[in-house]
Amino acid sequence: MAARGLSAVAKFANATxxxxxxxxxxxINTDVVSRNLFHAPFPGTYEMVQFLMVMIVFLQLPDVIRINRLTRSDGMLAVLADRRPGTARFFARLIDTVSAVFMGLIAKAIWPEFLRSWDSGSFMGTPGIFTAPYWPIHLVIFSSSVLACLIFASKAILGKRRPEHLHLEESGA
Structure with a gap:
């Protein structure tokens, strides 16, 4: 039941x-049109592109993890799954556990940054031209890291990624 809830939240984050x-x-199109028609850039485009790129990566990361599309090299696990499926399952769960720990560490590291940016009202950009607060991106990084941590942990506990089927995933079957 909890895995289903995590899946729904990951899908929503991906859609967002x-x-x-x-x-x-x-x-970007508005900036291009503004530069060509008015000979002036759209204010804040550079800052917003930086901001939104990080946001996109972290919003889509949990769902990418959920559907096993995270870029990785599973060659060793695929070979091991043919010869020793139990050992391959152990290593797959170990990798998911370590990944959950790392995502938890990212969440732990960004939480104080979120609180600091929320309390101080810190912003990026140039006052008078364009400014945006930092806290939304810190919140997205934190919440997506927590969600990714929980998804990795559920995979480690439930064994959702079965190494004996890795060769099917790699061939697109």
Whole structure:
């Protein structure tokens, strides 16, 4: 039941990330039109592109993990799965456990940054031209890292990624 809830939240975050991609396309196109028609850039485009790129990556990361599309080299596990499926399952769970720990460490590291940016009202950009607060990106990094940590942990506990099927995943079957 909890895995189903994590899956739904990951799908929602991915859909939100897709909408942010569309917003980024609109922003860049607006900047291009502004530069060509008015000979002036759209204010804040550079800052917003930096901001939105990080947001897109972290919003879509949990769902990428959920559907086993995270870029990685599973060659050793695929070979091991043919010869020693139990050992391959152990290593797959170990990798998911270590990944959960790392995502938890990212969440732990960004939480104080979120609190600091929330309390201080720190912003990026140039006052008078364009400014945006830092806290939304810190919140996205924190919440997506927590979600990714939970998904990796559930995979480690439940053994959702079965190494005996890795060769099927690699061939697209």
């Amino acid at each position: 990330g897709t909408l942010v991609v569309l917003a980024l396309v609109l922003l």
